[in-house]
Amino acid sequence: MATRPPLPPFTRETAIQKVRLAEDGWNSRDPEKVSLAYTLDSRWRNRSEFVNGRAEIVAFLTGIARTETRIGSSTMTV
Numbered sequence: 001m002a003t004r005p006p007l008p009p010f011t012r013e014t015a016i017q018k019v020r021l022a023e024d025g026w027n028s029r030d031p032e033k034v035s036l037a038y039t040l041d042s043r044w045r046n047r048s049e050f051v052n053g054r055a056e057i058v059a060f061l062t063g064i065a066r067t068e069t070r071i072g073s074s075t076m077t078v
Helices: 012-028 031-035 053-075
Strands: 043-046 049-052
Touching: 012 031, 031 053, 043 053, 049 053
Parallel strands: none
Antiparallel strands: 043 049
16 A cells, blocks of 8 residues: 555644645545545445445545535526
8 A cells, every 4th residue: 555645743844734635635526536535444424324445435425526516507597
């Protein structure tokens, strides 16, 4: 498994760098990129839904993106 710096222990500067990299991933709105910030065996809970592992994280985030796109396009006014 490849490691992605910065790695612990963190200094103030590397902690800030790590947070900014995470923010950049989420702001990209790319489920594949976001999933890489989490371990292969990550477990998420969203209300009553449980998501396990990167593949399910990608599927979950992809579904959210589709829903947001449908809702956004149906509520837009011209």
